Amino acid sequence: MKTFLPIALGVAVLAAVPIFVHSNVVLNFLVVTLMIALAGQGWNILGGYGGQYSFGHAAFFGTGAYTTAILQANYGVNAWLGFAAGIAAGAAMGGIIGGLAFRAGLRSSYFALVTLAFAEVLRILASVAPITGAGVGILVKLDLRAQSFQFQSRASFYFVILALVAASLIIARLIERSRFGVWLVAVRENEDAAMALGVNATAVKLGAMIVSAAITAAAGCFYVQYFLFIDAGIGYGTWMSIEALLTPIIGGVGTVFGALVGALVVKSLGEGAKLITGDVPGLDLMIYGAVLVLVIRFAPRGIVGALADIYARFGRRFAASRKTAVEAVRG
Amino acid sequence: MLSPLILIAAVLNGLMIGAVYALVALGLTLIYGVLHIINFAHGALLSAALFAAFFAYQKLGLDPYLAAVVLTPGFFVLGYALQRFVIGPASHGDDRNMLLVTLGLAVLIENALLYAFRADTRTIDLAYGFKSIDLGFTFLSLPRLISFVAVFAVALALWLIMSFTDTGKAIRAVAKEKLGAELAGIDVAHIYAVTFGLGTACVAIAACLLIPTYYVNPSAGNAFVLIAFTIVVLGGMGSVPGALIGGLLIGVVESLGGFFFGESLGQVGIFLIFIAVLLLRPRGLFGASA
Amino acid sequence: MAEPLLVVDGVSRRFGGLLAVNAASLSAPAARITALIGPNGAGKTTLFAVISGFLKPSAGLVRFAGEDITGEPPYRLARGGIARTFQIVQPFAGLTVRDNILVGAHLRHRAREAALAVVEEVGREVGLGDVLDRPAHTLTVSGRKRLELARALATEPKLLLLDEVLAGLNPSEIRDIVPVVRAFCARGIAVLMIEHVMQAVMSLAEHVFVLAEGRIIATGSPQEVAADAAVIEAYLGHGAATKVRNAHG
Numbered sequence A: 001m002k003t004f005l006p007i008a009l010g011v012a013v014l015a016a017v018p019i020f021v022h023s024n025v026v027l028n029f030l031v032v033t034l035m036i037a038l039a040g041q042g043w044n045i046l047g048g049y050g051g052q053y054s055f056g057h058a059a060f061f062g063t064g065a066y067t068t069a070i071l072q073a074n075y076g077v078n079a080w081l082g083f084a085a086g087i088a089a090g091a092a093m094g095g096i097i098g099g100l101a102f103r104a105g106l107r108s109s110y111f112a113l114v115t116l117a118f119a120e121v122l123r124i125l126a127s128v129a130p131i132t133g134a135g136v137g138i139l140v141k142l143d144l145r146a147q148s149f150q151f152q153s154r155a156s157f158y159f160v161i162l163a164l165v166a167a168s169l170i171i172a173r174l175i176e177r178s179r180f181g182v183w184l185v186a187v188r189e190n191e192d193a194a195m196a197l198g199v200n201a202t203a204v205k206l207g208a209m210i211v212s213a214a215i216t217a218a219a220g221c222f223y224v225q226y227f228l229f230i231d232a233g234i235g236y237g238t239w240m241s242i243e244a245l246l247t248p249i250i251g252g253v254g255t256v257f258g259a260l261v262g263a264l265v266v267k268s269l270g271e272g273a274k275l276i277t278g279d280v281p282g283l284d285l286m287i288y289g290a291v292l293v294l295v296i297r298f299a300p301r302g303i304v305g306a307l308a309d310i311y312a313r314f315g316r317r318f319a320a321s322r323k324t325a326v327e328a329v330r331g
Numbered sequence B: 001m002l003s004p005l006i007l008i009a010a011v012l013n014g015l016m017i018g019a020v021y022a023l024v025a026l027g028l029t030l031i032y033g034v035l036h037i038i039n040f041a042h043g044a045l046l047s048a049a050l051f052a053a054f055f056a057y058q059k060l061g062l063d064p065y066l067a068a069v070v071l072t073p074g075f076f077v078l079g080y081a082l083q084r085f086v087i088g089p090a091s092h093g094d095d096r097n098m099l100l101v102t103l104g105l106a107v108l109i110e111n112a113l114l115y116a117f118r119a120d121t122r123t124i125d126l127a128y129g130f131k132s133i134d135l136g137f138t139f140l141s142l143p144r145l146i147s148f149v150a151v152f153a154v155a156l157a158l159w160l161i162m163s164f165t166d167t168g169k170a171i172r173a174v175a176k177e178k179l180g181a182e183l184a185g186i187d188v189a190h191i192y193a194v195t196f197g198l199g200t201a202c203v204a205i206a207a208c209l210l211i212p213t214y215y216v217n218p219s220a221g222n223a224f225v226l227i228a229f230t231i232v233v234l235g236g237m238g239s240v241p242g243a244l245i246g247g248l249l250i251g252v253v254e255s256l257g258g259f260f261f262g263e264s265l266g267q268v269g270i271f272l273i274f275i276a277v278l279l280l281r282p283r284g285l286f287g288a289s290a
Numbered sequence C: 001m002a003e004p005l006l007v008v009d010g011v012s013r014r015f016g017g018l019l020a021v022n023a024a025s026l027s028a029p030a031a032r033i034t035a036l037i038g039p040n041g042a043g044k045t046t047l048f049a050v051i052s053g054f055l056k057p058s059a060g061l062v063r064f065a066g067e068d069i070t071g072e073p074p075y076r077l078a079r080g081g082i083a084r085t086f087q088i089v090q091p092f093a094g095l096t097v098r099d100n101i102l103v104g105a106h107l108r109h110r111a112r113e114a115a116l117a118v119v120e121e122v123g124r125e126v127g128l129g130d131v132l133d134r135p136a137h138t139l140t141v142s143g144r145k146r147l148e149l150a151r152a153l154a155t156e157p158k159l160l161l162l163d164e165v166l167a168g169l170n171p172s173e174i175r176d177i178v179p180v181v182r183a184f185c186a187r188g189i190a191v192l193m194i195e196h197v198m199q200a201v202m203s204l205a206e207h208v209f210v211l212a213e214g215r216i217i218a219t220g221s222p223q224e225v226a227a228d229a230a231v232i233e234a235y236l237g238h239g240a241a242t243k244v245r246n247a248h249g
Helices: A002-020 A024-049 A058-075 A079-103 A108-128 A154-177 A179-189 A191-196 A201-227 A232-236 A238-251 A258-277 A283-298 A302-330 B004-035 B042-060 B064-090 B095-117 B142-164 B166-176 B178-183 B188-210 B220-235 B240-261 B263-280 C044-051 C074-080 C097-105 C112-125 C141-154 C171-186 C198-204 C222-227 C229-236 C240-248
Strands: B132-134 B139-141 C006-015 C018-028 C033-037 C059-064 C082-084 C159-163 C190-194 C207-212 C215-220
Touching (some): A002 A154, A024 A201, A058 A079, A079 A108, A108 A232, A108 B095, A154 A179, A179 A201, A179 C112, A258 A283, B004 B042, B004 B139, B004 B166, B004 B220, B042 B064, B064 B188, B139 B142, B142 B188, B166 B178, B166 B188, C018 C033, C018 C059, C033 C044, C033 C171, C044 C159, C097 C112, C097 C141, C112 C141, C141 C171, C171 C198, C207 C222, C207 C229
Parallel strands (some): C033 C190, C159 C190
8 A cells, every 4th residue: 555655645736736726727737737647658658667669659649539539529429438438449559559560579769660650640541531530620519517528617627637647657556566567677678588587578568558558548538528629630640649758758767657747847848938938839849859858868767767866876875874873873 | 544654754753753762761771770770850850951951042042952062061060960969978878768869859950940930831933943854745854853863973972982981981880890890999979970960961962952842841851751761661771772772662652652542642651661661571672680 | 217308309500501500419307407518609509599499490309398399489488497597698787686586586476575585585595685676787797697597596497598607707706606506406407508617517517518510519427528539629629639638648
């Protein structure tokens, strides 16, 4: 139980925010940020823990989003069922792309390329296919009732996305402590050595991909419920692929809170920049690009990683000085 | 009934466009062959070069073919600096970090262009921009024909550099066996930077060749570079003949594909080829094992 | 007498025009230490790669506990009881020593508690008990070799393939590790080791196979093999056997 204490504390702090904050602008910012954090946590499972860097995670965001949008708009399916279906569809897409890529033994750059290509193919197809609304996209009907997964107040949306993020944090923690997680990290560190120790690397990577895709797809489904609109550029566009990888990299790959911290930092930077220079297109992504380069150059383990390093260094010195103090008292 | 002459015209057109694809792919494969990284920033650099050529014409009145004389060394220096001072130091010895850094640069450069110049598409109007040669059954666009010839000239120049200059030999040494080259006294960081500079210079030349008939906006380079990736993977990572042949091939495929299936599906077709090659034969036609 | 635990039967491996391993046959019985020696480039590591599933042979069979395991992938062999160490040590550099060994321990134990207990035990056995919480990349060469052993041991193997586990160690470190290896046999594990450090081979191995230019050229006890003319020629060159014999009178 104590292993989930940090998560419980973090979530409790975030849950308290709407008590003090009533501004719709701020709540909107937080909702979008948490949604990006969720998408990023999905990437983190595969990229952070598994070391397989996908450059096309939009494939899962968009698949989740389109699935729930199409089911609701074209077939009148209940929004919550649509949500579940979207997650399942995302997971399936993860299974397909991962199955193809990992069976073919693709690693590193080649894996990044093939995921990029799949996302692009989906984007182009979605922009011309009638079922996805072609160039126009899909609009979901406004129906502000809880059973339609739409809410009057921003705060309600906030709690829903917070719950989803909390679930993703718990999933990450469970994976960390499980055999699957140990094997996944081993594959990341050295795939051949892991195989020699009995790890079925392909199966492990595929499993991570499916979980990863499902989580990012959930973010896509949420997007549809919040904005009631989806099109090819939003669902499968490179912006999402980039934000999904950026947030955990900056926050700390392979950590439970990395994606959340990264999302808060990155989005705040973006908003801050907009406040200073105005909402010019390209500004936020430009900053993201610069931050990514700087983080990799100077702090490749991200914020959480850097903090852990500092803690380790001072922790050892602190422990050493404690030891001498204790000995002095005893002696 | 489809006249074979129309098909021949489509093929010729494809060859000329393919030549420029090949030049862009050439830069990419050179970088991969020596540094063993996939330069995700290649497309953004192409966009930047297109803007540079555009402003050279608009502000300085420089004809693109003349601008190439200035822009090529300029972009060589840019590429050199990027590799030497940003990408190289950021790698920390891990391939994956380099992927991320080049991706970060791509996002940074493309959006810096977007921020500075907005998304409007621009073109330049040149006197010879629409000139063409009458072959009887079809017209060959003059600028495209010039590109075709120029690309082979560049490929020849690169071959001469690689074969006969000390730097070229050093590059080949580092590509083959980095540790050995280092032990032999070659400054690997410098060679990496030179190679990256050469790859970027290729992109600058390609931009100047393209601009008479192509458009300029921040994401123009991306469209090109995804095709360049396909070519490099198809021709074989690090293989120069692979990039050239692959480029011409893809140019023809795109021309015929667009002719029969329309532009969007033509693009999807290229990506599907890309994915198929990655999954089935990652080393491509001429490359070494992945 | 029952078939030995590991039987390699006429294995060949070709790389294009190069025949790296040529119809090599050897065996390794349980609870014994068997050595595979030979000059550099003889094909020993290639043969190991075939036995441990990292390469498929061009011809021949590998049998383990009576079953044909030729061409099986490494992870399945590990589950069947074959563990190997690598010539160039490959620790999970970013993880602690404990987490490194944990990967191996999890093969037989799904639950984290049980696996961690195995880690403690194995860590102590190879002499890493004091450094379990250190990052693996801070270990010395000798420590990393022990870590390779510990990880492999944690998978509770029946056969341990050691690829030059003594390389890079100084004489006192070798002296310290030898009893650790010998202790494995006491538990019934079969050990097949590639080794260049002759003093260790002589004192540890009960049976030796000599590989030269891809072929097994001699087999027997360490003493028999050391006196074998073909072996001397393989290491020291043509005509060396006569010279050695003449020098010793």
